[in-house]
Amino acid sequence: MSLVAHLTELRNRIAKALLALLVATAVSFWWYEHGLGDFIRAPYCGLDAELRFGDDADGCGLLITDVFGGVFIRLKVAFLAGAVLSAPFWLYQIWAFITPGLKRNEKRYGVGFVAVSSLLFALGAFLAYVSLSAGLELLLGLAGSDVIIALTAQDYIGFVLSLLVAFGVSFEVPLFAIALNLVGVLSHEVLAKSRRWIFFLTIVFAAFVTPTQDPFTMLLMAGPMIVLFELAIQVARVVDKRRARRAALEHFHDLGDDDASPLDARPSSLDDAPSPTAR
Known part of the structure; x- marks a missing residue:
């Protein structure tokens, strides 16, 4: 393929990956009100009542301090969830672009690398989510009993997303x-x-x-x-x-039939020398 053909293919695959990301982000934007938001707030809502903001023991409200705060929060969560949901598709686009230039063993390593890296990222994010409640309880509990704790939605959700990404990348x-x-x-x-x-x-x-x-x-x-x-x-x-x-095993494979193989002139140890009675 010519350079122009390679650039054209790269453009088409990037466009397909962005389209998949856009569709997955739109689905996640709708999903936010149907379980995704509750999933993100669950570690905070599971804390003791004195560590949460609300009118009753079941309240776990998050504050929004500006007009566009709710929109930006929902877009941030939807984009990250969309990137995760569409990951198989855009990873395939990347793989389909680079695989024609790889050897067979390089393709095998590439598939294993993508699979293991995805698994490690998911494992790290899962560990971060599981430990989130304990970390919040420890941090918020240090404020003392005479302090009213009211987290803003921007701070809390930004904290959760950064923790998930940090654990996933570190793994x-x-x-x-x-x-x-x-x-x-x-x-x-x-x-x-x-x-x-x-x-x-x-x-x-x-x-x-x-x-x-x-x-x-x-x-x-x-x-x-x-x-x-x-x-x-x-x-x-x-x-x-x-x-x-x-x-x-392959040390002498590059030598021709008429070429002499290199000899090791260094003396061997007595333990390696053959016995005089050996035949």
Whole structure:
């Protein structure tokens, strides 16, 4: 294909991806009043009555302080939900554009990378949502009993969305270590030697990325990330061993039939030397 043809195909696939995102966002905008909004407010509504704003024990009201606040909140939630719902379609458009230029093993790695990254993002977002009530209770409870707590809808929903995205993205970081190892940029030896620094920097990263900045949420993010990094180190170990065995088998494959193979002139140890009685 010519450069113009590639650009045309890229334009068409971007247009299809944006159309899918637009449709999914419209569906999510309607869904907001039919369960999506309740799903987002559920961690806040599950708190004790003194930590919520309302006229009765069942109230969990969120304040809106400007005219367009409700519209922007609903659009923000609808766009994020639409991006998640339409992810299979726009990920396919990206994959369909780049796959003709990939080799067979690269295609296999690409499919696995997309699948695992999607699973890790969903796992991180799910963990953030499950721990949201405990984090809110800890943070709001520190205000004391003489304080009336009334959260604005902008602050609360922005906090929830940023927490979900932060956890989802953070769970992707160890996967990039595996990707760099698969392409030969990062070896298992380097990862193993840097294990302590990786774990320390993971805790620092979690401390800066978590929107709540509390130790509970920080450790909740850092703990699974450390486990995933350790898993990435072990995967890199297996990959490097397989790569070394493959290199040993293919060491002389590039030589011609009439070319002499290189000899190792270094003396071997006595333990490796053959026995005088061996035949």
